Amino acid sequence: MIDYRLLQAMAAVLEQGxxxxxxxxxHLTQSAVSQRIKQLEHLLGQPVxxxxxxxxxTSLGQRLHNHLQRVRQLEAGLELSANPEDLIIRITxxxxxxxxxxxxxxxLEDYPLLRFEVSVEDQAxxxxxxxxxxxxxCLCATPEPLNGGDVIPLGVMRYRALASPAFIQRYHLTPPEPAxxxxAPCLIYSREDRLQHQFLADVAGTEPLYTHHLPSSEGFIKAAKAGLGYGMMPELQVADELQAGHLVDVMPGYSLxxxxxxxxxxxxxxxxxxxxxSVARAASTALY
Structure with a gap:
């Protein structure tokens, strides 16, 4: 059984900086805080x-901090000792x-002092x-729940293969010839981003030869508008660029x-x- 006073000392160091x-x-001495953390590390046999x-x-410290946050949330739900200002929600x-x-x-109107720590990973x-x-x-594209977890479907995000008109003309993609x-240079968000590969597999049965890795959603769109390459982009994010003609479909009628x-x-x-x-409500109005 872990002594939660030790976890609270670790959490305070992380949260207070x-x-x-x-x-x-x-309301302790600095030495007392240090001793509690050393005691925790001694019990666990590794640093936190x-x-x-x-x-x-550390990786273990992050898991313990996450566990403590879940305990705090349960205490808040039971109207026990958890302070709303102490609640940190970690999601990816x-x-x-x-x-x-x-x-x-x-x-969340019921929790105005709630803090979020959001990490970004590819949906896959x-x-x-x-x-x-x-x-x-976690918000992702995997339908199978974890052991001890559950999952709800939110809808689908529609992607289209887009590029600037100048890019399409430069690489002779009009009329569109899948072969x-x-x-043509292809924009990829990260090493895990396989949307462009799926597009090429669907329309040409091949993979991209030349790629640019751009780990910025806004930078991805700006690069496409500038003519650096083509890529798969969510309709939700590029409605204005499509309407203005800054981006157009490289394969009209195709979506993923x-x-x-x-x-x-x-x-x-x-x-x-x-x-x-709240997530389900927002998704119901934004996603297909």
């Missing part, structure tokens, strides 16, 4: 903090949702952070629908239940 601030927050400025959690989501419809879902791989205990919920698409799912633990706190309902 240092040992001295944690000591002031907990990286002594940097500010201190950072795909970049395109974060850049379009998701932020509105994070505004984000679930691994939840499996490792690093986050409390030459793989020779990516399903999105919200993963959560079956032992769900009232805070996480409220968040799940």
């Amino acid at each position: 240092g040992f001295e601030k944690a000591a002031n927050y907990l 903090l990286i002594r940097s400025q500010p201190p950072k959690a 989501v795909n970049a395109d949702s974060l850049d379009t419809w998701l932020p509105a879902a994070l505004v 791989v984000g679930l691994r952070r939840m499996k490792q205990g690093e986050v409390m919920a 030459i698409f793989h020779q 629908d990516v399903p999105l799912y919200w993963h959560f633990w079956q032992m769900e706190s009232p805070v996480m239940e409220t968040l799940r309902a």
Whole structure:
């Protein structure tokens, strides 16, 4: 059984940004905070903090911090000792949702002091952070729930293969000839982003030869408008560019629908239940 006073000392160092601030927050001496963390590390047989400025959690420390947050949420739901200001919700989501419809879902009127720590992973791989205990919920494209978890479908995000008119003219993509698409430069968000590969497999049975890796959703669109390459982009994010003619379909009529799912633990706190309902509502108005 873990002594939660030790976990609270570790959490205070991470949340306050240092040992001295944690000591002031907990009304302890700095030495007492340090001793509690050393005791925790001795019990576990490995470090929970990286002594940097500010201190950072190790992989184990992050999982323990996440566990403590879940305990705090359950206490808040039972109207026990949890302070709303102490509640931190860690979730991992795909970049395109974060850049379009998701932020509105994070505004919870019942929990105005709730804090979010959002990490971004490709929709095909984000679930691994939840499996490792690093986050409390995950928005991704995987329908199978984790052991001890549950999942709800949210809808699909529609992607289209787009480029600037000048790019299409430069690479002679009008009329669209699938056989030459793989020779044109392709924009890819990350190593895990396979949407462009799926597009080429669908229309030409091949893979891209030349790629640019651009890990920025906004930069991805700007690069396409500038003529650096073509790529798969969510309709939600490029409506204005399509209407203005800055971006056009490289294969008219083609679209790729990516399903999105919200993963959560079956032992769900009232805070996480409220968040799940808010996410579902926002998705129902934004996604197909």
